[in-house]
Amino acid sequence: MLELDVELQRGAFEMRAALVLPSAVTGIFGRSGSGKSSLLGTIAGLVLPRRGRIVLDGVTLCDVARGVWVPPHRRRIGLVFQDSLLFPHLSVRGNLEYGFKLVPRSERRFTLAQIAALLDIEPLLARRPQHLSGGEKQRVALGRALLSAPRLLLLDEPLAALDAGLKQQILPFLRRVKDELGTPMLYVSHAIDEILHLTSELAVIDAGRVLAHGTFGEVIHDERVLGLAQSLGLENVLAVRITGHDADGAATLGDCHGREMHLPPCAARAGATVYVSLRASNIALALAPVPGTTIQNQLPGIVSRITRLGDRMLVEIDVGQPLLAEVSVRAVQTLGLAPGAAAICLVKSQALAYLGGGIVPG
Amino acid sequence: MNLSLSAAEWTAVLLSLKVSLWCTACLCVPGVAVGWLLARREFPGKALLDSLVHLPLVLPPVVPGYLLLLLLGSRGPLGRWLDASFGIRLAFTWQGAVIAAAVMAFPLMVRAVRLSIELVDRRLEDAARALGAAPWRVFATVTLPLALPGLLTGLVLAFSRSLGEFGATITFVGNIPGETRTLALAIYSAAQTPGNELPALRLVLLSLVLALGALYAAERLAAQARRRLQG
Numbered sequence: 019m020l021e022l023d024v025e026l027q028r029g030a031f032e033m034r035a036a037l038v039l040p041s042a043v044t045g046i047f048g049r050s051g052s053g054k055s056s057l058l059g060t061i062a063g064l065v066l067p068r069r070g071r072i073v074l075d076g077v078t079l080c081d082v083a084r085g086v087w088v089p090p091h092r093r094r095i096g097l098v099f100q101d102s103l104l105f106p107h108l109s110v111r112g113n114l115e116y117g118f119k120l121v122p123r124s125e126r127r128f129t130l131a132q133i134a135a136l137l138d139i140e141p142l143l144a145r146r147p148q149h150l151s152g153g154e155k156q157r158v159a160l161g162r163a164l165l166s167a168p169r170l171l172l173l174d175e176p177l178a179a180l181d182a183g184l185k186q187q188i189l190p191f192l193r194r195v196k197d198e199l200g201t202p203m204l205y206v207s208h209a210i211d212e213i214l215h216l217t218s219e220l221a222v223i224d225a226g227r228v229l230a231h232g233t234f235g236e237v238i239h240d241e242r243v244l245g246l247a248q249s250l251g252l253e254n255v256l257a258v259r260i261t262g263h264d265a266d267g268a269a270t271l272g273d274c275h276g277r278e279m280h281l282p283p284c285a286a287r288a289g290a291t292v293y294v295s296l297r298a299s300n301i302a303l304a305l306a307p308v309p310g311t312t313i314q315n316q317l318p319g320i321v322s323r324i325t326r327l328g329d330r331m332l333v334e335i336d337v338g339q340p341l342l343a344e345v346s347v348r349a350v351q352t353l354g355l356a357p358g359a360a361a362i363c364l365v366k367s368q369a370l371a372y373l374g375g376g377i378v379p380g
Numbered sequence: 381m382n383l384s385l386s387a388a389e390w391t392a393v394l395l396s397l398k399v400s401l402w403c404t405a406c407l408c409v410p411g412v413a414v415g416w417l418l419a420r421r422e423f424p425g426k427a428l429l430d431s432l433v434h435l436p437l438v439l440p441p442v443v444p445g446y447l448l449l450l451l452l453g454s455r456g457p458l459g460r461w462l463d464a465s466f467g468i469r470l471a472f473t474w475q476g477a478v479i480a481a482a483v484m485a486f487p488l489m490v491r492a493v494r495l496s497i498e499l500v501d502r503r504l505e506d507a508a509r510a511l512g513a514a515p516w517r518v519f520a521t522v523t524l525p526l527a528l529p530g531l532l533t534g535l536v537l538a539f540s541r542s543l544g545e546f547g548a549t550i551t552f553v554g555n556i557p558g559e560t561r562t563l564a565l566a567i568y569s570a571a572q573t574p575g576n577e578l579p580a581l582r583l584v585l586l587s588l589v590l591a592l593g594a595l596y597a598a599e600r601l602a603a604q605a606r607r608r609l610q611g
Binding site for chain 1: 501503504506507508509510511512513514515517518521522525526608609
């Protein structure tokens with residue numbers, strides 16, 4: 019368990035955070051510059067807080083008032099950075115052994131062979147970091163941190179420098195680390211779908227403050243969290259209760275605010291709640307239900323707000339929750355859309371993407 | 381033109397090499413320590429230390445030489461104490477020439493080390509600390525190996541600078557054949573004597589070759605170290 023209550027200052031940036039995190043995986047979500055990295059730096063001991071204390075599993079790492087400060091090399095907290103920071107003068111094996119050799123034999127938790135197998139990096143051991151791809155580098159960085167037998171693993175945007183395809187390749191490894199090794203982790207990201215891949219437990223940080231902390235289902239209802247999530251490109255998140263599956267397995271059926279929804283097939287049981295993301299630009303609008311269409315989902319609602327975004331219009335429709343649709347200026351004029359008007363949101367089932375690989379526990 | 385050296389000239393060349401090698405060896409530890417301090421630490425008086433270290437670069441060399449004589453000479457406070465306690469005499473000895481050369485070469489060494497340490501990504505050092513390495517280990521296993529090309533450059537610059545040292549040396553330890561008459565002083569003496577143009581020219585050519593060789597070796601070493609770092 020990690021308890022922290024700290025205040026720190028870096029130039030003009032000021033951060034205040036109080037959190038109690040159970041010893042499992044917690045996501046730290048926020049935009050870049052919100053203080054997520056400073057928070058991790060403070061936990062690792064690389065950034066000195068101005069005030070406050072940090073306690074990990076009952077051991078006080080830092081208590082400014084009592085003058086307690088454990089230096090970073092004695093904290094046993096692993097760090098994985100966005101840009102892997104492998105030692106360029108050492109081979110992959112040399113990098114993996116760096117922290118491993120500093121751990122007393124009796125306290126080592128894994129062998130190099132185990133970690134190399136888990137992360138599928140055996141063929142890379144003799145290579146230099148300069149000759150690795152971005153995804154390989156991150157796997158080695160993860161292995162290097164794990165081999166130092168950390169009590170807590172801090173991951174600072176570990177996938178941010180990778181493209182979408184590579185992310186999909188690394189995420190399963192992170193899941194394996196979570197499921198098979200059971201190392202507690204703090205996972206910092208501005209991409210909520212990455213976090214939800216690993217955990218539904220998250221703390222939301224903005225401008226140096228903790229906005230909310232809890233499960234995704236709890237915190238997303240906070241208006242400030244929703245706004246933040248939408249501004250970071252998630253745009254719309256719908257909670258859908260699964261009601262059943264098509265007989266031929268081609269679609270999953272669910273209920274969202276009392277409306278039936280057709281989703282891409284998934285393995286979730288009936289009764290489970292899944293979260294799906296929906297980009298604002300993937301919603302079309304109509305004035306009345308459209309018969310005879312291939313579009314499976316039609317969500318009726320009332321227009322609550324219209325905002326101009328350059329040559330596009332952002333239309334907010336209340337369908338039981340606010341949904342943002344991005345349409346052309348001309349379309350808004352032609353349909354005569356205005357606040358208070360009724361509208362139907364048309365959504366192809368393919369436009370719905372599951373968050374966290376389908377099922378979000380809790 | 382007879383290019384073979386006389387016995388006295390050989391003595392001067394070997395003495396120069398001995399003084400320069402000792403000077404370089406003596407500068408290793410303090411050069412790296414001060415370079416690291418200036419690159420990585422904030423402390424009161426840092427600007428003053430920086431200026432003091434660089435002073436020999438901008439002063440006429442005769443000034444540090446004279447100050448050394450005042451301090452370490454047989455009547456200087458430190459010189460008297462060294463003589464009385466340990467029987468060490470520095471003024472007018474080759475060991476004194478090493479001190480004079482070291483003072484003059486120190487800024488070059490510190491500058492090279494400082495620049496190369498500043499180029500090492502601090503976050504690599506953070507990564508090493510998070511992996512459990514104490515600060516001295518971070519320095520020895522991450523900072524130093526990554527700064528090696530600059531360090532080698534610094535050592536060779538210091539070596540070359542001490543090969544050419546003249547002003548501080550002649551002021552502090554004089555121009556004693558076989559004891560303190562290094563290559564530069566030998567050239568000076570030869571040039572002072574009428575009809576001695578040929579020996580002077582021989583020594584000038586020789587010092588050109590030595591300096592060029594050292595700089596070339598430095599470049600090769602640094603390039604090799606860089607290649608090793610880049611895999």
